[in-house]
Amino acid sequence: MTLPTITQNIIDLAPGDELILRFRTWDDYENLLIRRQDNAGLKIKYNSATQEIRIMSPLPSHGKNADMLADLVKALLKNQGKDWEAFTPITLKRINQQGVEPDYCFYLQNRHLILGKERLDLEIDPPPDLVIEVDLTSTTKATDYQAIAPKELWIYRQSNLSIYQFDGQNYQESDISYHFPDFDVQGLIPHYIELGWQVGSSVAVREFETFLREARK
Incomplete structure (x- = not known):
């Protein structure tokens, strides 16, 4: 099984994976959008009420x-x-x-x-x-x-x-x-x-x- 990878330059999830990052800020979200670069297949959402970022790689x-x-x-x-x-x-x-x-x-x-x-x-x-x-x-x-x-x-x-x-x-x-x-x-x-x-x-x-x-x- 391939584990999700998030580094300074890479965001890599296998198809079907969803990763939840808790206690995150709007700046964290904006930085992830930038780091995603050309990986348009990843969907990233943020909700300030829950302070969660969700990253999903669709099937x-x-x-x-x-x-x-x-x-x-x-x-x-x-x-x-x-x-x-x-x-x-x-x-x-x-x-x-x-x-x-x-x-x-x-x-x-x-x-x-x-x-x-x-x-x-x-x-x-x-x-x-x-x-x-x-x-x-x-x-x-x-x-x-x-x-x-x-x-x-x-x-x-x-x-x-x-x-x-x-x-x-x-x-x-x-x-x-x-x-x-x-x-x-x-x-x-x-x-x-x-x-x-x-x-x-x-x-x-x-x-x-x-x-x-x-x-x-």
Whole structure:
């Protein structure tokens, strides 16, 4: 078994590993982001409330699920004739409060406010309208995004999709998506992700697009 390695110049975790560093400061977090360098496969998050830094190295299946979930969201948006801006990978930070790296995030209602921007600064830019997290070897909590405050957070875990909506102060779990209220996304998304493992991602997305077209008739 390969043990995690963190030195002055190296951060090395095996796929599926998660490392938790406790009693850490915002400066510790920022230094780790710098030391990560080109190892974009590592996800690093920080929460000042717990004083914890979490470093996670995703499994390949994590990336497949995240990519497919994002494609299904794009199919829903295209079906509704909506425009979007999507980002992955991305680091979202509220200075001295929280830093997270979602698997995908979408700007929908606020897309016009971030058009043309190569970097986002949440001190002046709005948070994403929809954030997606896929959990395989780690666990995401809605409170991980409390300071970031995206309007809606999706967490996909063990073939279940949980939806959380920000009410201005806290996240409330919901059965209905604010962005897609006419669709049972909690049923549809897991079904087509699992289908993707059986028939392939592109086939599953095409079948989903066919379903959406039929539903409009």
